[in-house]
Amino acid sequence: MAKKATKAAQRAASDLQPVEPPAASRDADKKHTINDIARLANVSKKTVSRVINESPFVREETRTRIAEIMQRVGYTPDPQARGLAFRRSFLIGLIYDNPNAPYVINIQEGALAALRRMGYELVVHPCDRNGSEFLPEIRNLISRQKLDGVILLPPVSENAELPELLRKLQCPYVRVLSAPLDESDNLVLSMDRQSAAEVAEHLAKLGHTRIAMIVGPASYRSAHERLAGFSNALADRGLTLAPEYVAEGAYTFESGAACSELLLSRSPRPTAIFAGNDETAAGVYRTAYLRGLKIPDDLTVIGFDDSPLASRLCPSLTTMRQPIRDMGRLAAEKVMAKIANSDGPPIAATTIFPHLVVRESSGRPKN
């Protein structure tokens, strides 16, 4: 420890936190404060504050005069000082561990569009929900930055301890989920069960009977939803999803390749595979490619997500599309509503229905 510091040094270095002097002649348009505006308008800072916050208790004439001055000198209130007094940070956290980059980016941009309008900013927080430090890390993030609210994306949004922690921290949150998880909550739902049913219907209509599915990892709620929805919908149409035609993947390209390897070695071979998501579907393409199977003639493949990948693949992939940007926007609007009215009743969930985008990878079975 540098205990050698002299008094002189102390003076100069001011506790080791040197701050450059207000120094130099900053441009004419140096930062204005509320006091400057008050002085210019010949009113108290409180009145200026009232104008900023659109209080109705200011005479119209006074208001416009002050507003004009603020406009003229280009004044904007300091969000930190404002936040300090309001006990708000005007920051919303986006907590995610979804490896699907386009998904996250789209949610992000959708959310931002809504947040910015209300003066909020978005801070992103990728996380590892299996890390040992997961909860403390989130706790730390929120209390350190005093986030006003957070948006949780799947799969971390399915974590059961998180809502509890957030409630304790009094931090409003919105979860994006693939199915209702509990009642008392603000969420944006993507109805995966119904979506999977739509896939089943599509395959049934095409005339497939030997239908296989690659399920997502058991730790993902969407995996169960999609399986249940798919399997039930097939049953409704007199078709069955045979156990030997089901493989558990990991929503990844590699697992898609491995699982389809397995499924395609069954005899008789399935004529259609519903991959859990687009990444998995790409893995199926890979296996088909290596085995010389033609899609869709020898094999129909269906994905889920409509990520950019879906239209890039050859042949292009039939898949389920979610309005991801809208979901981001919705989530943002919900958090803000919750913040504005934090003691109010829980805000009703919004349900999103993905729809099927039919492309080249699905066709009638040829044998």
Add this chain to the structure above:
Amino acid sequence: MAKKATKAAQRAASDLQPVEPPAASRDADKKHTINDIARLANVSKKTVSRVINESPFVREETRTRIAEIMQRVGYTPDPQARGLAFRRSFLIGLIYDNPNAPYVINIQEGALAALRRMGYELVVHPCDRNGSEFLPEIRNLISRQKLDGVILLPPVSENAELPELLRKLQCPYVRVLSAPLDESDNLVLSMDRQSAAEVAEHLAKLGHTRIAMIVGPASYRSAHERLAGFSNALADRGLTLAPEYVAEGAYTFESGAACSELLLSRSPRPTAIFAGNDETAAGVYRTAYLRGLKIPDDLTVIGFDDSPLASRLCPSLTTMRQPIRDMGRLAAEKVMAKIANSDGPPIAATTIFPHLVVRESSGRPKN
């Protein structure tokens, strides 16, 4: 305007900014302030502040006692109050308009890893560099949120007016670029010219002579760099990039499909196409698929980026890989260095060399 408000209403609503009373019995672990810590430790708040900021002018015994108390009650200083006093926000902006989602996400995560360690957060700002409100928007973002620094990603990082604006706002920035743009700047460089040369070498070694290229849009600096590097390197090996074998795309899937349509209708047909990036390469795949051309037997295709798409395509795509996360981390470290020492000399640029990842899409020409 609701001028009907009564005095009673004024009292109750307090200028339309209702704030729930400190209300209720918050948990035992309610928020602690520096005053609480000072009281508990029997010192003044300034001494606690010294401990927080690691000032050497505190007796070791005092320091540890205070540190223990902070630890015990789980105290963390309020970043807003801290920022207000320090005139810092501890926020770094990430400004981008790159449509490549995995690229942005990776930069983001790389940057975050470095930023978090130093107590900074990242706020993301997608933008439209061609929008009429582009510069005012950025200006607004930075002065409103008092960002301590920003990171600019290509292509918006190539905008010439931005550095000027940022300098005027006294906002430290780091640009990620595909080639040096000017001297006096902090940047992270990806050497696109050299990378493209590496592609040329690969194709030359495979024995290709009829080589085509799909160039990125003229508004992207990387497009010029890659073209120049590629063309020159071919020339060095006695090969030429004939004008009729060059098409200008837009770094998109669609443009890749259209440009390759054009290139593949030339006679003689090129045996290899260097697509400007992976998206474009996917477009080439599409055209090859429609025309029944086999990759790599009939056509070698090379991409650039090594986005996830590259390994998903069948056959998998030979491409140039950049260490994107590292670039994000580097950029973050540079901004922080610049912030810490804002009057210091410009920080030297760091140069990144992508490397070739050879996969299945490149082979010897068959005819």
Add this chain to the structure above:
DNA sequence: GCGCCGGTGGACACCGGTGTCATTTCATGA
């Protein structure tokens, strides 16, 4: 025993906004 010195800790103002409540202004009816 005294004054000097560097090391240590505290009182106080301040960062830029806001809440509370008192005070002033103004229109109204008696």
Add this chain to the structure above:
DNA sequence: TCATGAAATGACACCGGTGTCCACCGGCGC
């Protein structure tokens, strides 16, 4: 004309930290 009360404004403390500057403390040389 003046009392009256609502509307408009202001004074002041406060949010939770930090910088400045001064006072105290103990050990040293004299």
